[in-house]
């Protein structure tokens with residue numbers, strides 16, 4: 001299996017190389033040269049398997065020669081053993097033909113653990129075999145960073161630096177990043193918003209000398225291995241509801257478009273997904289783009305669902321690449337236009353292709369709060385604000401096809417928003433109850449590339 005860049009100018013890589021590289025050298029994102037298809041019998045055979053066995057079968061064809069079967073099985077088993085639920089991604093029913101896929105039973109209580117825990121195992125295995133070390137730098141709107149720190153803490157071949165927008169993440173999110181004591185993890189509070197963090201990260205990757213000097217690696221949601229890990233739960237959920245004989249729709253609380261893009265890969269692999277509904281909060285660039293065909297950045301407005309507070313959705317580039325018939329030059333031009341003017345217009349043909357796969361909706365702050373209250377009233381379940389955006393948007397798309405809304409975080413990660421909306425404060429699971437008693441450790445940094453690079457040079461181990 002080979003991976004190609006969405007901008008068509010970087011060399012094709014193996015799974016292992018694409019994982020270690022993250023962003024391609026031409027600024028693009030890696031995608032599989034072709035998507036393997038699972039037949040109906042193979043999909044049916046996933047029914048009743050453990051999550052780990054289903055994960056192995058779904059991911060195997062994408063990994064090719066990079067790992068032996070037994071190795072992959074061992075790493076998958078290790079990745080998910082720290083989860084607080086035996087099903088890993090349990091499905092519960094919310095109402096008529098509406099289901100919630102709980103993706104928050106991992107160590108940091110958000111769906112990002114599914115990808116990050118696996119990627120931690122994959123990195124350590126690969127680096128140890130190659131006798132290499134890397135410096136992982138990530139930008140987070142809250143959940144990626146804690147998931148990365150949790151996944152890489154203490155690993156001998158990796159140093160981790162996570163940039164987060166100071167003051168714009170929840171206290172639980174911050175504490176999950178600042179309380180691990182291992183000396184290979186560094187939480188960096190940047191004076192700026194999430195897009196500043198993401199921009200500085202891109203700058204570091206585009207500084208090829210620095211990138212090589214510190215062996216920079218990325219585990220942000222643009223990393224292909226992360227997308228791949230997220231494909232699995234679309235299969236387990238759809239099969240539980242009757243796929244491949246029955247089609248299923250999904251609604252996905254969306255920010256950087258990694259999670260929902262994984263759903264589109266599952267669809268291309270042959271899983272009968274009718275529609276993938278993009279649910280955005282008031283930072284609704286994707287919803288506007290799908291409605292109008294114009295992808296246009298505006299400033300980020302902080303919301304009660306901060307992990308979706310983005311201005312630019314990095315992984316959307318992958319969907320554009322497919323919608324433009326895999327024309328890397330065309331995608332490169334759109335991205336240049338975006339950088340220079342803050343907008344681009346999607347061609348009519350590409351827009352129609354996107355609309356065959358994706359629908360979209362937006363929930364205001366008021367609607368999100370109302371949804372938390374309504375779900376609590378009707379089901380006794382407290383939704384995190386991101387999941388509430390999803391459920392609210394999904395309601396407009398309910399029908400004869402079962403709808404699965406992804407619950408992307410545990411409500412206790414955002415207790416203030418939940419309590420303000422429904423009057424009840426969600427509690428942390430007992431295994432994390434002492435989080436507020438642990439001492440914190442963080443470094444404040446300016447929104448400045450040079451300062452960041454100096455800090456990383458100084459702190460990383462050799």
Ligand SMILES: *Cc1c(COP(=O)(O)O)cnc(C)c1O
Nearest residue numbers: 143255256257258259307408409
């Ligand atoms: C990261 C995150 C999202 C957005 O996921 P993307 O893959 O970036 O679209 C939604 N909800 C929560 C809780 C998250 O942590």
